[in-house]
Amino acid sequence: MTDALLLLSFGGPEGPDDVIPFLENVTRGRGVPRARLDAVAEHYLHFGGVSPINRLNRELIAAVEAELRAAGLDLPVYFGNRNWHPLVEDTVARMHDDGVRSALVFATSAWAGYSGCRQYHEDIARARAAVPNAPELRKLRQFYDHPLFVAAVADGITAAAATLGRPARLVFTAHSVPTRADDQAGPPDAGGGLYHRQVVEAARLAAAAAGYPEYDVVWQSRSGPPQVPWLAPDIVDHLDALAASGTGAVIVCPVGFVSDHMEVIWDLDHEARLRAAELGIGYVRAATPGADPRFARMVVELVAEQCSGGSARRLGAEPGWGSGTDGAICALHCCGA
Known part of the structure; x- marks a missing residue:
């Protein structure tokens, strides 16, 4: 009970x-x-x-x-x-x-x-x-792959695109982590890199639901010493690359974040938006799904x-762990430090 x-x-x-x-x-x-x-x-x-x-x-x-x-x-x-x-x-x-x-x-x-x-x-x-x-x-x-989560993310993309009013490249972002930490993500039988794989899979599902056959997955908000490798590319570096390739506008979807907080409103709404303006790229940020x-x-x-004890509704091809009926119960040490 x-x-x-x-x-x-x-x-x-x-x-x-x-x-x-x-x-x-x-x-x-x-x-x-x-x-x-x-x-x-x-x-x-x-x-x-x-x-x-x-x-x-x-x-x-x-x-x-x-x-x-x-x-x-x-x-x-x-x-x-x-x-x-x-x-x-x-x-x-x-x-x-x-x-x-x-x-x-x-x-x-x-x-x-x-x-x-x-x-x-x-x-x-x-x-x-x-x-x-x-x-x-x-x-x-x-x-990460619940149908209601995916639908909320996808509709955020659609609403953001409507405010831009012109073709744009869809770019998904999530919080970067050290690659070593990602290699240890998930229970041993899930394989390494599960965090990265779940983000990529959530982006695929949301892009398909929103009608975007092409999109990018990038990372943001890294910290720590520069000699430690983290998941890349960074969102700002990616904006530079898109501008160099002739992209005129972007829709940035923070798929890795449930709600707005500092990594969204500073890193995306402030730093990334300013860089896009410097590059002459149209920029709009999709809403986070929590609201x-x-x-x-x-x-x-x-x-x-x-x-x-009902069935877990899931859309993704990657494992999703927890105490739901279709997954193993997470233990305290299921993911590496």
Whole structure:
């Protein structure tokens, strides 16, 4: 039996005074110099020190609550973050005090890999360890190829194209990761590079649904020392290449992101857009899918699938892991560090 649903996310600052403490939480234990934190803080301060991610997650929770009621599922929805308030440890403590004994967890990442999946399992384990007699928590499956996710992404592309009004190259982006980390992504029997493969497959599905036989998949938001290889090409480098080949306009679809946050509004809406303007390329960015009503319906479908043991609706050819009936249950160490 399930008593509740926990929406688990990354978190983000909601005012200028939050920015540095938030970034210290994100980078804790990594030895990141303060100068680097100050540089990244400027991205947040450019937008008043506020990331939209917490607001968008609260809006998603309200939509999920409405969908749960419509589906006849009487489940309270809780909100916890890895890096900023409400912190997941505090949320799990409140769940315990409310009498929750067992809950499902929807993590705001569609993907395999350490940062996309395993780290959320670590968040769950850490929060449970901090709360005596904590409720059982079970993460819902990866959803990169769920039909409702794909449809929301595809319609975002179509809407963006309509605002441009001329032929454009479709370019999908997702957060880059070190190639070593991607090589370890997924359970051993899924093979290496599962994060990269899932992103490519999601792009294929969304492009087909939107009617684009040709498109590109690129990466963004890399960090760390330059000598460490990451998934490439970078979105800005790719814009340079497209301009050199005569491309006149692009539709950028951040397929790797559930909702807008700093990697979307700074890296794409600011840096990539400025570079496109310098190159004389028309530029439009497709909406992220989290605000689409179908996304909330997908969350409720994942809950119902887990509660009833129904079949998992999937479109992709790559594995999608989790506790759904068609996939193995993710373990804490299913993905490499």
